[in-house]
Amino acid sequence: MRAFEDKKHILVLDKDNRILSVVDDLMHLGNFEVHITYDPNAVYDSAKALKPDLVILDYLLLNNECQEICRDFKEDTELHGVPIIVVTTYKSKKILAEAYKCEALFVKPLDISLFASRMDYLMAS
Numbered sequence: 001m002r003a004f005e006d007k008k009h010i011l012v013l014d015k016d017n018r019i020l021s022v023v024d025d026l027m028h029l030g031n032f033e034v035h036i037t038y039d040p041n042a043v044y045d046s047a048k049a050l051k052p053d054l055v056i057l058d059y060l061l062l063n064n065e066c067q068e069i070c071r072d073f074k075e076d077t078e079l080h081g082v083p084i085i086v087v088t089t090y091k092s093k094k095i096l097a098e099a100y101k102c103e104a105l106f107v108k109p110l111d112i113s114l115f116a117s118r119m120d121y122l123m124a125s
Helices: 020-029 043-050 062-075 112-124
Strands: 008-013 032-037 054-058 084-088 104-107
Touching (some): 008 020, 020 032, 020 112, 032 043, 043 054, 043 062, 054 062, 062 084, 104 112
Parallel strands (some): 008 032, 008 054, 054 084, 084 104
16 A cells, blocks of 8 residues: 555536536545635635646636636646546536636546546656
């Protein structure tokens, strides 16, 4: 068994329990410590305190909050290197990862093995 310090820390913002199933899957994928916040206004402060290896955001936040959160992370000197994955349920809506300044964007239902592979890649980079 690996030490707690070897665990990767993942911060998840899930405002309305839309990506809770993703979190459940994450718990079984590897040596991760998953931290969940439900408040978009607290995610930035949580990240500053936690210094996560990865952030997963629910796309469907109010008033472009997802885009603003991504921008805030990328403009912060401490957090700009933290990879961000955005998860959405909108298959038909054209959403570009570069518009959100995130490293990956996934549409639900997720291919969990592909998602896990991308997570591993981003946290290793």
